[in-house]
Amino acid sequence: PHEVDTWNPGGESLVWVRLPSTAQGTSFTMCYGRAEASTDMSAAVWEGYAGVWHLNENSNGTHDTTVHDSTANGYDGTAYTGNASAKGQTVQGKLGSGWQISSSTGKQGSGIVIHSMTNAMLGTAFTVSGWDWHKADVANYDHFIYRKNAVNDGGGFASEISDARWTGSMKVFGGSNSFKTFGLTNAVNGGWAHIAVALGGTAARVVNNGVASASQSGIAAPTDNGCAIAFGNDSDHNDNVWCGSADELRIRTGAFDANFAAAEYKAMNVGGDDIFAFGKAEEFTPGLILFLR
Numbered sequence: 001p002h003e004v005d006t007w008n009p010g011g012e013s014l015v016w017v018r019l020p021s022t023a024q025g026t027s028f029t030m031c032y033g034r035a036e037a038s039t040d041m042s043a044a045v046w047e048g049y050a051g052v053w054h055l056n057e058n059s060n061g062t063h064d065t066t067v068h069d070s071t072a073n074g075y076d077g078t079a080y081t082g083n084a085s086a087k088g089q090t091v092q093g094k095l096g097s098g099w100q101i102s103s104s105t106g107k108q109g110s111g112i113v114i115h116s117m118t119n120a121m122l123g124t125a126f127t128v129s130g131w132d133w134h135k136a137d138v139a140n141y142d143h144f145i146y147r148k149n150a151v152n153d154g155g156g157f158a159s160e161i162s163d164a165r166w167t168g169s170m171k172v173f174g175g176s177n178s179f180k181t182f183g184l185t186n187a188v189n190g191g192w193a194h195i196a197v198a199l200g201g202t203a204a205r206v207v208n209n210g211v212a213s214a215s216q217s218g219i220a221a222p223t224d225n226g227c228a229i230a231f232g233n234d235s236d237h238n239d240n241v242w243c244g245s246a247d248e249l250r251i252r253t254g255a256f257d258a259n260f261a262a263a264e265y266k267a268m269n270v271g272g273d274d275i276f277a278f279g280k281a282e283e284f285t286p287g288l289i290l291f292l293r
Contacts, residue, residue, distance in 0.1 A: 001016070001017070001018050001041035001044035001045045001260075002015055002016060002017045002040075002041055002045060003015065003016040003040055003041065003042040003045045003046075003070060004040060005054050005056055005095075005096060006056055006096050006097075012113060014046050014056075014095060014096045015030075016042075017045070018044065018045045018046075018047075018071075019028070022263050022267070029243070034197035042070045042072075043071060043072035045070070046070055046071040046072075048252060048253065048254065049071050049073055049250055049251060049252050049253070050071065050073060050075070050117075050120060050122060050126065050251040050252070050253050051069045051071055051073060051075040051114065051117065051188075051229075051249075051250065051251045052069060052070040052071050052248075052249075052250050052251075053068065053070070053077065053112070053249040053250070054068075054070060054095075054096070054110075054248060054250070055067060055093060055098050055099045055206075055246060055247050055249065056091035056096050056097045056214045057091075057096060057097075058068070058097050058291040059076065059164070059280075061100045062077070063088045063089060063090045063097075063100075064081055065078060065079050066078065066079070067079050067099075067112055067114075069114075073120075074116070074121065075114050075116045075117050076114075076116060077112050077113055077114035077115065077116070078112070078113050078115060078116075079099060079111075079112050080109055080110050080111050080113065080233075080237050080253075081110055082108065082109050082110060083108075083109030083237075084236070088100060088101075088110070091245045093131065093245070093246075093247030093248070094247045094248060094268065095131075095248060095268055095270065096130035096247075097247075098131070098133070098166075098245050098246060098247035099112070099245060099246055099247070100244070101231075101232035101233075101241060101242045101243075101244065101245060101246055101247045102232070102241040102242060102243055102244070103135070103204070103243070104241075104243060105135075105140040105142060105240070105241065105243040106140055106241065107238065107239055107240055107241070108241045109233075109237050109238055109241075110175050110232065110233065110237065110241050111118060111143075111227075111230050111231065111232040111233030111237040111241060111242070112230065112231040112232055112236075112246070112249070113228050113229075113230045113233070113235065113236075113237055114228055114229045114230070114231075114235075115228045116228075117228055117229045118226055118227060118228050119224075119226070120224065120229070121190075121224050122157040122222070122224060122251070122253060122275040123224070123253065123270045124199065124200065124201050124221045124222055124223075125199065125200045125201065125252055125253070125254055125255050125256070126198075126199060126252060126253045126254070127196050127197065127198040127199075127251070127252045127253050127256055127261065128145045128159070128196065128197045128208075128249075128250070129194065129195065129196035129197070129249070129250050129251075129261075129264070130144075130194070130195060130231065130246055130247065130248055130249040130250065130254070131192050131193070131194050131246065131247040131248050131268070132144070132192070132193055132194075132195055132242070132244060132245070132246055132247075133190075133191065133192050133193075133244045133245040133246075133247075134161075134187070134193075134242070134243060134244035135190065135243045135244050136192075140240050140243075140244055141160050141161055141162070141163075141234075141240045142160060142161045142217050142240055142242045142244075143158070143159075143160045143230070143232060143233050143234055143239060143241065143242060144159045144160055144161070144170065144197070144231070144232070144242065145157075145158065145159050145194065145197060145208075145230070145231055146158045146159075146229070146230045146233065146235055146239075146252065147222070147225065147227050147228070147229050147230075147235060148173070148225070148227060148234055148235060149227060149234055149235045149236050150239070151173060151177055151190075151233065151234075152177045153177075153225075153227075154175065154176060154223075154225070155175050155222075155223040155224075155225030155226075155227075156222060156223060156225040156227050156235075157173060157174055157175065157199055158171075158172075158173040158234075159171065159172045159173070159197045159206075159214075160240065162181050163228075168183075168184065169181050169182055169183045169184055170182050170184060170197075170206055171193070172197055172199070172206065172219065173219065174199065174202065174204070174219035174220040174221055174222050175219075175220035175221055175222050175223040175225075176219075176220035178218070178219050178220055179219060180204055180216040180218065180219055182204075182205070182206035182213045182216070183213070184206070184208050185208060186208045186211060187208060187211035192247075193208065193209060194207075194208070194209050194210065194265045194268070194269070195207070195208060196208075196261055196264075196265075198261070199219075199221075199222050200215075200255060200256055201216040201290055202217050202218060202219055202221050203215045203216065203219070204216060204219055204221065205256065207258075207262075207265070209265060209269075210261065210262040210265035210266055210269075211262075212258045212262075213254075214262060226263075229251070231246060231249050232246060248268060250265070
């Protein structure tokens with residue numbers, strides 16, 4: 001199954017493909033140019049995810065106010081600029097387009113809020129991830145992911161930068177205001193980094209560029225508290241905003257899998273330590289076949 005993210009006949013296109021395995025030596029063939037293969041199969045690609053937001057909605061350099069979910073759940077969200085649902089700035093993301101949440105730190109109304117997830121039942125085991133760019137040496141407990149209207153609220157979960165430096169550490173909160181702190185050894189000031197926050201009952205861990213921290217226990221288990229889920233702010237988008245940009249936001253349900261987390265990062269780290277090698281494209285009638293391994 002595949003999903004067309006962006007299609008540009010005269011340039012770079014982005015297509016997501018679900019593979020049965022990424023084990024070493026696995027190969028697959030991609031065919032395009034055939035009308036019968038044009039059906040979009042997004043729901044099958046993202047099976048096992050509660051939500052996937054590519055943040056590729058843009059028009060003439062601005063980001064549309066609706067953020068579309070690619071899963072079968074249809075958890076579309078709203079992009080806020082300031083306190084209003086208004087078009088914000090599109091930026092070059094890690095993969096295709098991303099969205100600038102804010103260019104400054106502090107309490108303000110910007111963020112991506114998934115209001116349709118107020119009744120989403122995530123349970124106590126899930127992983128929230130995304131590619132995040134943060135302005136160098138500027139932070140004020142910037143919010144990464146929140147399912148709370150305030151950090152002291154009961155229920156839900158949250159994660160934020162724990163000090164005034166993006167390259168420092170992150171706090172992870174469960175269903176109370178108790179938290180655990182995790183170092184960000186691979187974060188980049190003024191650059192893109194992949195962050196995943198994994199919760200499982202009363203334990204949590206952070207995965208930074210595919211490298212998982214040790215699990216820490218002792219937080220209250222997350223709960224489905226009826227709040228919206230927000231990226232870059234709290235649920236009612238009026239607290240410490242993420243000073244930077246975001247791309248490829250995801251929530252995957254179920255127990256944490258370190259090997260899956262590492263593979264997911266590498267599959268998107270194009271030009272870096274990714275996991276794919278590309279074969280030569282060959283012309284066939286009526287389409288084009290590209291061999292990858």
